[in-house]
Amino acid sequence: MSGRTSQRDTVLELMKAEVAAFLPDRVVQRSLRDVADIAQRDLQKGVLCIVAGGGGQFANWQGREGELGTVRGTVVGYVAVGEREAPLETERAEMALLEDVLRWVGQQHPEPLGSVYPGDYKQSAQIEHPVGWFALQFELRYL
Numbered sequence: 001m002s003g004r005t006s007q008r009d010t011v012l013e014l015m016k017a018e019v020a021a022f023l024p025d026r027v028v029q030r031s032l033r034d035v036a037d038i039a040q041r042d043l044q045k046g047v048l049c050i051v052a053g054g055g056g057q058f059a060n061w062q063g064r065e066g067e068l069g070t071v072r073g074t075v076v077g078y079v080a081v082g083e084r085e086a087p088l089e090t091e092r093a094e095m096a097l098l099e100d101v102l103r104w105v106g107q108q109h110p111e112p113l114g115s116v117y118p119g120d121y122k123q124s125a126q127i128e129h130p131v132g133w134f135a136l137q138f139e140l141r142y143l
Helices: 007-022 040-045 085-103
Strands: 028-029 047-056 069-080 115-122 131-141
Touching: 007 028, 007 047, 007 069, 007 085, 007 131, 028 040, 028 069, 040 047, 085 115, 085 131
Parallel strands: 028 047
Antiparallel strands: 047 069, 069 131, 115 131
């Protein structure tokens, strides 16, 4: 690692810290891990992984080239319910975790975070019961 932190990494770390503070009962991280490598106790709490996927829309006027802009990414949420529970409960747990993220999106965010806009999401469709997941796209416009 070069030791230099990019502006985009800084705002993603701020996003992680804000989500973790807003949702203290959930596990929030920046590394996307295989669900098999996540502790069961964390899965029962709900795990949120914030990952970058691109960006752009920089302020490209003289002297500010490559500054400001957007980061597009995904919040991947994992959650587990008891094996004896109905698959519907997996879906409900996914939705509850997603709703928590959307409640955070609706909050005011300090600079340099700016605004966070949720996009489309996909979810497990109960296929991997008792583990559920969703992947919510987002766009973060930082200052």
